[in-house]
Amino acid sequence: xxxKTYGSAVFGIDATTITIEVNIDKGVNxxxxxxxxSAVKESHQRxxxxxxxxxxxxxxxxxxxxxxxxxxxxxxxTFDLPIAIGLLGASAQxxxxxxxxxxxxxxxxxxGSLNPMKGILxxxxxxxxxxxxxxxxxxxxxxxxxxxxELDIYGVENIREVVDFFNGTITLEPTKIDIQQEFLxxxxxxxxxxxDVKGQQNIKRAFEIAASGGHNVVLIGPPGAGKSMLAKRxxxxxxPMSMDESLETTKxxxxxxxxxxxxxxxxxxxxxxxxxxxxxxxxxGGGGYPQPGEISLAHNGVLFLDELPEYKRTVLEVMRxxxxxxxxxxxxxxxxxxxxxxxxxxxxxxxxxxGYYNHPDKDCICGPGVVKRYLSKVSGPLFDRxxxxxxxxxxxxxxxxxxxxxxxxxxxxxxxVEARLIQENRFRKVNGxxxxxxxxxxxxRKYCQLDDAGNAILxxxxxxxxxxxxxxxxxxxVARTIADLEKSEVxxxxxxxxxxxxxxxxxxxxxx
Numbered sequence: 001x002x003x004k005t006y007g008s009a010v011f012g013i014d015a016t017t018i019t020i021e022v023n024i025d026k027g028v029n030x031x032x033x034x035x036x037x038s039a040v041k042e043s044h045q046r047x048x049x050x051x052x053x054x055x056x057x058x059x060x061x062x063x064x065x066x067x068x069x070x071x072x073x074x075x076x077x078t079f080d081l082p083i084a085i086g087l088l089g090a091s092a093q094x095x096x097x098x099x100x101x102x103x104x105x106x107x108x109x110x111x112g113s114l115n116p117m118k119g120i121l122x123x124x125x126x127x128x129x130x131x132x133x134x135x136x137x138x139x140x141x142x143x144x145x146x147x148x149x150e151l152d153i154y155g156v157e158n159i160r161e162v163v164d165f166f167n168g169t170i171t172l173e174p175t176k177i178d179i180q181q182e183f184l185x186x187x188x189x190x191x192x193x194x195x196d197v198k199g200q201q202n203i204k205r206a207f208e209i210a211a212s213g214g215h216n217v218v219l220i221g222p223p224g225a226g227k228s229m230l231a232k233r234x235x236x237x238x239x240p241m242s243m244d245e246s247l248e249t250t251k252x253x254x255x256x257x258x259x260x261x262x263x264x265x266x267x268x269x270x271x272x273x274x275x276x277x278x279x280x281x282x283x284x285g286g287g288g289y290p291q292p293g294e295i296s297l298a299h300n301g302v303l304f305l306d307e308l309p310e311y312k313r314t315v316l317e318v319m320r321x322x323x324x325x326x327x328x329x330x331x332x333x334x335x336x337x338x339x340x341x342x343x344x345x346x347x348x349x350x351x352x353x354x355g356y357y358n359h360p361d362k363d364c365i366c367g368p369g370v371v372k373r374y375l376s377k378v379s380g381p382l383f384d385r386x387x388x389x390x391x392x393x394x395x396x397x398x399x400x401x402x403x404x405x406x407x408x409x410x411x412x413x414x415x416x417v418e419a420r421l422i423q424e425n426r427f428r429k430v431n432g433x434x435x436x437x438x439x440x441x442x443x444x445r446k447y448c449q450l451d452d453a454g455n456a457i458l459x460x461x462x463x464x465x466x467x468x469x470x471x472x473x474x475x476x477x478v479a480r481t482i483a484d485l486e487k488s489e490v491x492x493x494x495x496x497x498x499x500x501x502x503x504x505x506x507x508x509x510x511x512x
Contacts, residue, residue, distance in 0.1 A: 221392025
């Protein structure tokens with residue numbers, strides 16, 4: 001007897017429906033075909049034990065299982081449930097009438113219980129698009145799948161519940177989530193706030209500009225100056241995520257298995273902080289069976305690299321293309337996957353090995369040329385993709401002891417949102433550009449025109465301060481954002497002057 005059940009496999013951040021054909025005939029054998037990996041092949045023993053421990057009969061006949069399409073490699077243990085249900089259906093132990101309506105997912109334990117899995121959201125989105133009625137999956141994953149509306153999500157604990165459901169002896173209650181309420185409830189939940197930061201007004205201003213225009217930032221200053229503390233608070237002033245951004249971010253985290261059980265939707269912008277010992281594959285993604293890396297997990301959020309020069313050179317260099325294209329392509333011999341990687345890069349570093357170069361109170365003990373060699377660990381092309389280079393100085397006692405309340409994240413975020421709305425309106429007809437940091441040369445010429453005074457101050461700065469030619473475009477983009485914060489149609493000399501202040505590392509005097 002031949003029956004078909006349906007599972008799903010994730011490739012990149014999208015899913016492909018897998019048809020599992022189970023045929024039972026005369027003889028004694030077990031054959032599993034369709035490019036299964038070791039975990040899928042091992043399902044035979046798990047399924048046999050699970051069926052016998054739940055008092056089902058394991059068919060002692062010729063069993064042939066085909067997983068179609070056969071040219072796609074099947075990985076993982078999530079095909080246990082559809083294979084087991086297919087075996088029971090082919091051996092006439094349950095009603096097969098509803099098999100075509102549902103996607104089945106889940107790894108079986110030897111006692112028949114279902115273990116949770118990852119990659120649920122892209123599977124649910126594909127199931128809805130292809131017209132399936134619902135999904136039957138482990139109970140721990142039900143809330144994540146229920147994000148997708150107009151799809152019946154049945155969370156079950158063991159295979160017995162699935163069999164009884166198909167036989168009509170029990171009724172399962174679908175998991176329901178009010179997606180809008182879930183989205184709005186957690187939209188502004190933060191554990192940190194800029195009002196907790198004493199002093200550092202210039203850094204707060206730099207972060208407000210960065211958040212408004214989507215600019216990358218590097219903070220350079222001595223240990224204990226507050227670089228990490230400030231960076232952790234940047235997501236609190238970024239514009240709230242839209243529903244589309246939230247779903248896209250959740251898909252990536254779902255594929256990587258980073259969605260917390262019971263939470264379902266990712267509503268706050270990600271903040272990823274990988275250690276400086278990270279490998280290049282872990283940062284950009286990849287592996288034998290590709291998985292999203294840290295830059296994709298930071299999509300629509302912030303990637304924070306602390307102690308930037310301590311990262312391996314190869315790790316930093318592989319970021320150059322994703323920073324420019326806002327996606328990363330992982331290529332293998334038989335397939336290629338694309339992961340989104342539109343993130344803000346926030347980097348922090350000491351100015352020298354001892355940490356006290358340019359410190360107002362402590363002397364630097366590094367020898368001649370050491371500072372320049374230390375900074376050269378980070379390549380010029382990478383610095384070229386960082387718009388704001390900000391010196392961080394220690395907070396003095398008077399600022400720490402100041403009792404007046406500091407401006408909170410909500411007030412800063414309100415100004416950021418207004419500036420982003422101006423940019424959305426400006427670029428509404430430009431494909432792939434949503435904020436000032438994404439402008440190309442054509443948009444720069446159109447939206448960043450300077451008057452004679454503005455050109456004069458920029459020329460003077462480049463000549464007298466030794467600013468590099470690559471700083472020119474970055475200064476114009478930052479100046480455009482500063483003008484947007486002031487709701488100015490034109491870029492004024494004051495906007496150019498402030499933007500020039502945020503190019504510390506481009507000065508020839510730095511590190512010499």
